[in-house]
Amino acid sequence: MTFLAAIPSELIHIVIGMVAIMAFVGIHVLVLVYAERKGAGHIQRRPGPFEVGPHGILQPLADAGKLIGKQLFTPTNADPILFWMAPVLAVFPVLLLFVPMPFGPVVTVQEVNLGLLLILAFAGIGVLSTMLAGWASNNKFGLLGAARTVSQSVAYEIPLLLAVLCIAFQKGSLNLSTIVEGQGSWPWQWNIVTQPLAFLIFLVCAFAETNRAPFDLPEAESELTAGFHTEYSGMGFGMFFMAEYANMVVVSGVCTALFLGGWKGPGIDGVWWFMIKVYALLALFIWVRWTYPRVRFDQLLNINWKWLIPLATLNLLGTVFLMKVF
Amino acid sequence: MSMIRKVLEPIGDLWSLVVGLRITGRNFTRPQVTVHYPREQVPTDLTDSYRGPIALVPHPRDATKSKCTACMICVGACPSQCITVVKAPAPVITPEQEKTFQEAEARGEEVERPVAPREPVIWINDFSLCSLCGMCVEACPPRCLTFSHELNAVGTSRDAFLHNLLIPYPGSLKPTPEQVQKLQER
Amino acid sequence: MHYEQLGVTEGDFYNRNFEKGAREDTMILNLGPQHPATHGVLRVIVELDGEYVIRAEPVLGYLHRMHEKMGEVKTLSQFIPNTGRIDYGHALGWNWAFVGAVERLAGFEVPERAQYIRVITTEINRITSHLLWWGAFTLDLGAITPIMYAFDDREHLLDILQMPTGSRLTHSSFRIGGVCTDLSEKFIETVRDFIPKMRERLPMYRDLVTDNVILRKRLEGVGVMDADMCRRYGVTGPVARGSGLAYDVRQAEHFPIYEGLDWQVAVRTEGDSMARYLVRMDEMEQSLNIIEQALAALPAGPVLMKNAPKVLWKAPKGESYFAVEGARGKIGVHLVSNGGEFAYKVKLRSPCFSNLSAYAEAARGTILADAVAILGSLDLVIPEIDR
Numbered sequence: 001m002t003f004l005a006a007i008p009s010e011l012i013h014i015v016i017g018m019v020a021i022m023a024f025v026g027i028h029v030l031v032l033v034y035a036e037r038k039g040a041g042h043i044q045r046r047p048g049p050f051e052v053g054p055h056g057i058l059q060p061l062a063d064a065g066k067l068i069g070k071q072l073f074t075p076t077n078a079d080p081i082l083f084w085m086a087p088v089l090a091v092f093p094v095l096l097l098f099v100p101m102p103f104g105p106v107v108t109v110q111e112v113n114l115g116l117l118l119i120l121a122f123a124g125i126g127v128l129s130t131m132l133a134g135w136a137s138n139n140k141f142g143l144l145g146a147a148r149t150v151s152q153s154v155a156y157e158i159p160l161l162l163a164v165l166c167i168a169f170q171k172g173s174l175n176l177s178t179i180v181e182g183q184g185s186w187p188w189q190w191n192i193v194t195q196p197l198a199f200l201i202f203l204v205c206a207f208a209e210t211n212r213a214p215f216d217l218p219e220a221e222s223e224l225t226a227g228f229h230t231e232y233s234g235m236g237f238g239m240f241f242m243a244e245y246a247n248m249v250v251v252s253g254v255c256t257a258l259f260l261g262g263w264k265g266p267g268i269d270g271v272w273w274f275m276i277k278v279y280a281l282l283a284l285f286i287w288v289r290w291t292y293p294r295v296r297f298d299q300l301l302n303i304n305w306k307w308l309i310p311l312a313t314l315n316l317l318g319t320v321f322l323m324k325v326f
Numbered sequence: 327m328s329m330i331r332k333v334l335e336p337i338g339d340l341w342s343l344v345v346g347l348r349i350t351g352r353n354f355t356r357p358q359v360t361v362h363y364p365r366e367q368v369p370t371d372l373t374d375s376y377r378g379p380i381a382l383v384p385h386p387r388d389a390t391k392s393k394c395t396a397c398m399i400c401v402g403a404c405p406s407q408c409i410t411v412v413k414a415p416a417p418v419i420t421p422e423q424e425k426t427f428q429e430a431e432a433r434g435e436e437v438e439r440p441v442a443p444r445e446p447v448i449w450i451n452d453f454s455l456c457s458l459c460g461m462c463v464e465a466c467p468p469r470c471l472t473f474s475h476e477l478n479a480v481g482t483s484r485d486a487f488l489h490n491l492l493i494p495y496p497g498s499l500k501p502t503p504e505q506v507q508k509l510q511e512r
Numbered sequence: 513m514h515y516e517q518l519g520v521t522e523g524d525f526y527n528r529n530f531e532k533g534a535r536e537d538t539m540i541l542n543l544g545p546q547h548p549a550t551h552g553v554l555r556v557i558v559e560l561d562g563e564y565v566i567r568a569e570p571v572l573g574y575l576h577r578m579h580e581k582m583g584e585v586k587t588l589s590q591f592i593p594n595t596g597r598i599d600y601g602h603a604l605g606w607n608w609a610f611v612g613a614v615e616r617l618a619g620f621e622v623p624e625r626a627q628y629i630r631v632i633t634t635e636i637n638r639i640t641s642h643l644l645w646w647g648a649f650t651l652d653l654g655a656i657t658p659i660m661y662a663f664d665d666r667e668h669l670l671d672i673l674q675m676p677t678g679s680r681l682t683h684s685s686f687r688i689g690g691v692c693t694d695l696s697e698k699f700i701e702t703v704r705d706f707i708p709k710m711r712e713r714l715p716m717y718r719d720l721v722t723d724n725v726i727l728r729k730r731l732e733g734v735g736v737m738d739a740d741m742c743r744r745y746g747v748t749g750p751v752a753r754g755s756g757l758a759y760d761v762r763q764a765e766h767f768p769i770y771e772g773l774d775w776q777v778a779v780r781t782e783g784d785s786m787a788r789y790l791v792r793m794d795e796m797e798q799s800l801n802i803i804e805q806a807l808a809a810l811p812a813g814p815v816l817m818k819n820a821p822k823v824l825w826k827a828p829k830g831e832s833y834f835a836v837e838g839a840r841g842k843i844g845v846h847l848v849s850n851g852g853e854f855a856y857k858v859k860l861r862s863p864c865f866s867n868l869s870a871y872a873e874a875a876r877g878t879i880l881a882d883a884v885a886i887l888g889s890l891d892l893v894i895p896e897i898d899r
């Protein structure tokens with residue numbers, strides 16, 4: 001028993017936290033898949049999944065079972081190592097992104113002083129996985145998808161950073177919990193009021209970074225069949241799928257913490273406020289996806305370079321200026 | 327002027343996005359239009375104009391028989407060649423009968439020689455070939471074909487789609503073994 | 513460098529042939545035969561420089577069903593069901609073109625009520641066809657919801673169309689000398705009810721899709737085809753009308769019923785994908801107008817000629833050509849008869865075939881996404897191209 005005592009409590013903390021994150025992500029992917037399909041269904045005036053379980057509630061489980069049961073298939077001439085590394089690389093960095101996430105006043109896996117930086121840094125790895133997937137599958141559609149991802153993600157990271165920096169400057173911290181602490185309980189005390197432009201920019205970039213419609217170019221179905229994951233079958237595809245939804249949760253979580261007051265809200269503060277806000281954002285994601293057509297690739301970059309980056313820069317300069325003056 | 331328009335245009339553009347969201351949002355709350363198929367069916371006033379597999383009309387005087395006179399016109403009219411009609415065979419006249427007929431004729435009497443009954447013994451529609459075009463229905467001189475309104479024509483083998491249209495008519499004549507054999511050879 | 517000379521045996525004839533003119537630094541990509549954007553089994557080989565399309569070449573023939581040959585081995589009336597299957601989108605247009613050709617050859621006079629019924633059902637079919645295109649086109653552009661709304665309306669229209677034609681997709685209800693079934697009271701009532709409903713839906717379509725900035729930016733100025741180019745390729749229908757060519761067979765050939773009705777040929781002059789899109793949206797409205805007026809003016813009378821041809825009818829010797837305005841363009845049937853039950857030759861002029869020919873030129877130099885948008889804006893029905 002003594003050796004247990006030798007294990008630093010920090011480590012135990014982290015391990016428990018990671019397990020909790022995995023469970024959280026797993027459950028949320030299932031819930032989101034269901035929510036998305038139901039949401040899409042209702043928007044299109046059809047019931048969505050309906051047959052498996054009452055109102056199709058077990059459909060995501062059935063889907064997961066199907067994906068797991070499928071044969072894993074490596075295309076000829078593909079690079080098997082890179083090919084199978086990509087889906088793994090897509091999922092695991094996302095799990096790490098949950099570490100500094102401030103779910104509630106004490107409900108954070110690990111308080112990290114540079115939490116925001118950590119999230120932005122690890123989010124970049126997701127691009128790598130997409131690129132690897134497209135490159136290694138030796139498929140022209142995949143290749144095009146990968147090329148699109150790289151330019152898209154790299155481009156949109158800049159305004160995202162600039163938008164986040166505004167908040168960081170304003171609050172003087174890169175720790176998400178501190179940023180949340182700096183906001184009040186009532187909606188007019190949240191950062192969205194002082195930084196509406198940054199919020200909008202962040203939101204647009206969030207759509208682009210998570211490859212969600214209308215910016216889902218890397219997997220544009222009508223052009224590239226399925227883009228970078230054209231060749232993936234079974235759980236290979238499932239992992240990308242999971243990563244996409246987990247990414248959505250992360251982005252919504254960060255957005256909540258930065259702009260929407262995190263766990264704070266009228267009445268009793270707590271995890272529930274955080275989750276409510278995250279779900280509201282996720283609903284927005286789903287809603288938008290089923291409403292708009294896809295933008296074109298050059299337009300996507302134009303929006304970024306011609307609108308978002310100048311606006312974000314101006315916003316940042318303005319923020320800095322105002323902070324110096326007052 | 328153009329300056330103002332340049333500024334206003336993006337606002338209008340963004341507004342169009344909001345309008346789109348509002349429309350999908352409104353539809354989200356509207357009732358669904360789906361018919362949950364196995365539990366619900368489309369209303370029958372829709373299906374009664376639907377052309378299902380063809381069927382024979384019963385004879386006006388004898389409901390156990392079909393009205394078909396085995397004239398074979400539908401067979402020729404069908405573009406898909408999916409109709410097989412076999413006429414009832416002419417009854418075999420035995421030598422004794424023949425003799426009595428001849429005797430009667432010799433006596434100058436009117437004799438009614440038995441003729442082939444104007445009735446089909448086999449009436450098969452290969453539904454897997456049928457294009458539901460209605461040529462047979464329109465061509466049939468006694469108007470003895472209709473479209474059924476059967477929506478659920480399913481089967482697990484090709485033979486399941488060889489619809490025997492005489493099944494609802496137990497009173498129709500039975501084919502002779504030779505006729506059946508000839509059909510099977512095809 | 514020829515592909516085969518490089519010792520590569522991949523790809524088929526088309527690929528290898530295509531490789532001949534390719535530049536060193538480009539990529540040959542097969543869109544299709546199974547590809548979400550081609551809505552069928554069309555195959556487009558594109559040469560890509562990054563995302564830019566240098567050449568695009570459609571490859572046809574994956575759905576060739578020998579309809580023209582079948583016309584030679586089936587009696588004239590037996591061929592009618594085939595015409596309903598050439599273009600599943602606008603089956604009645606083809607029906608009409610064929611029976612029209614036969615009637616012109618034989619000099620038949622179609623009863624007036626039958627002519628009105630033809631107009632009404634063809635126009636309803638045109639709307640269903642445009643709705644199908646609208647949904648599929650927005651799907652090409654990445655919007656998934658509009659197709660569901662379009663199909664909602666389309667299903668109602670198909671319910672209506674089912675009453676006189678008996679089928680929901682491959683209608684074949686026109687006969688030589690008339691139509692096969694009369695319009696029921698219920699049909700007329702349902703259509704009357706439906707027209708205002710559809711008129712209410714169209715603004716919703718406009719708000720959701722037409723006015724959407726993303727869609728407008730994706731279509732405006734994309735795939736410009738000027739009037740001259742349309743003439744060169746024999747492009748007809750909404751595509752030509754989007755390029756300022758006010759050619760509509762219904763008007764140009766003085767169709768008897770249409771002449772008396774108040775409607776306009778929808779024309780746009782821009783020649784880009786947006787113009788083609790808008791022409792079709794306008795056409796839906798015009799079709800509603802036509803249906804409404806035709807229903808109001810529907811005369812009584814028989815729907816089939818008195819001595820309509822029987823099964824073994826022999827067409828007189830000679831040839832005839834008849835064209836109608838299909839949802840996709842000019843549908844033409846050229847019929848040659850040597851006096852037998854069968855046609856000697858049936859030539860089907862498919863609008864999609866001509867429209868597709870212009871694709872290679874229109875798509876050159878565009879971005880891959882635009883190439884897909886242009887393909888969608890041509891409103892191709894693949895079975896019709898191959899016939």
Ligand code: SF4
Pocket residue numbers: 380403404405406407408409451455456457458459460461462463
């Ligand atoms: S409906 Fe047409 S295809 Fe079917 S049996 Fe009758 S004539 Fe033949």
Ligand code: SF4
Pocket residue numbers: 393394395396397398399400401411465466467468469470471
């Ligand atoms: S169904 Fe009609 S056309 Fe066919 S054989 Fe019988 S009577 Fe003649």
